[in-house]
Amino acid sequence: MDPKIAALITASGGIGSHFVLHKLQGHKNLVTLTEGAFRSQGGSTKGDLKRYLSQGAMPSFLDEQLFPTKKINSQESKWIILNKPPLKMINYHRTFHPNLPVLYIFRNPVSFYCTWIKKWKEYGDRRYGRRIADKQVFDWFRTTFMSSLFELAQNFDPKRDRIISFEHFFNDIDPELKGICECLEVPVVKNKDLQVLNYCKVCRSDKISTVKITVRGERKEDVLYCYRHGVLLGPGEYNYIRKEDPSFLNKWKNKEDVAEISQKFKKLFGDQLISYYEEEKYLVDTNREEFDVLIKEFLDGLRV
Numbered sequence: 554m555d556p557k558i559a560a561l562i563t564a565s566g567g568i569g570s571h572f573v574l575h576k577l578q579g580h581k582n583l584v585t586l587t588e589g590a591f592r593s594q595g596g597s598t599k600g601d602l603k604r605y606l607s608q609g610a611m612p613s614f615l616d617e618q619l620f621p622t623k624k625i626n627s628q629e630s631k632w633i634i635l636n637k638p639p640l641k642m643i644n645y646h647r648t649f650h651p652n653l654p655v656l657y658i659f660r661n662p663v664s665f666y667c668t669w670i671k672k673w674k675e676y677g678d679r680r681y682g683r684r685i686a687d688k689q690v691f692d693w694f695r696t697t698f699m700s701s702l703f704e705l706a707q708n709f710d711p712k713r714d715r716i717i718s719f720e721h722f723f724n725d726i727d728p729e730l731k732g733i734c735e736c737l738e739v740p741v742v743k744n745k746d747l748q749v750l751n752y753c754k755v756c757r758s759d760k761i762s763t764v765k766i767t768v769r770g771e772r773k774e775d776v777l778y779c780y781r782h783g784v785l786l787g788p789g790e791y792n793y794i795r796k797e798d799p800s801f802l803n804k805w806k807n808k809e810d811v812a813e814i815s816q817k818f819k820k821l822f823g824d825q826l827i828s829y830y831e832e833e834k835y836l837v838d839t840n841r842e843e844f845d846v847l848i849k850e851f852l853d854g855l856r857v
């Protein structure tokens with residue numbers, strides 16, 4: 554059977570989508586695409602997606618997969634996962650294909666917002682030589698995140714779709730991988746058994762080494778290195794061999810005006826959901842018993 558279409562969706566960047574997508578690409582039954590796939594001029598287009606869904610005419614996706622790439626075949630390839638398509642596009646296709654699942658990354662809104670304060674500062678310094686006030690970032694963030702969640706809530710079906718909890722995923726990847734595999738009905742695979750890039754993306758040589766460099770202007774990290782083609786990084790300077798370290802998950806709590814910020818977010822997301830992150834409950838709520846209830850209540854509240 555031809556692989557089916559699923560979509561990984563986020564409210565905006567800065568939420569580790571490529572970390573999740575590369576993990577999924579490491580599963581032999583899943584193919585994750587680049588962000589331009591089904592949207593770009595050079596590669597597959599929106600029309601190709603329509604043709605695939607209606608007639609089964611599959612584009613080759615040769616240059617439109619994340620690494621390590623794989624040959625798509627009807628035995629092994631169960632799902633093709635779109636890389637952050639607009640939710641509108643998915644809802645459009647769901648009129649004829651109601652089974653198209655959405656994997657939606659949800660992150661603690663307060664820490665997500667803090668990430669964006671930093672990002673907008675860097676962007677302002679680099680592009681405009683000035684910084685915007687936190688209030689402006691907050692207004693932008695609230696609109697972006699809330700409208701995305703509003704759109705998600707109207708059509709969310711827990712039997713078909715899956716909320717990927719950012720904090721759970723980064724804190725302990727295996728149970729979150731299991732949840733995704735179960736949602737997509739593919740064999741459950743552990744993180745250590747996922748395929749990783751072990752060759753040069755350009756010359757395909759497996760004679761590669763590592764080198765220490767500064768990634769994204771902040772962290773010194775080991776990255777893959779081909780002696781002919783240099784440093785091997787993925788989209789958004791994704792480091793294929795980044796050491797996973799969940800210690801950053803509660804850094805937002807050190808921000809000096811955190812109490813004030815949290816209060817703003819409690820008005821939007823409810824006391825309980827924000828308290829869940831304040832108390833770092835994802836560390837103990839490992840089976841997401843509490844998390845899933847809170848998210849369900851929140852999404853139900855957005856449904857009209």
Ligand SMILES: [Zn+2]
Pocket residue numbers: 753754755756757758779780781782783
């Ligand atoms: Zn090379």
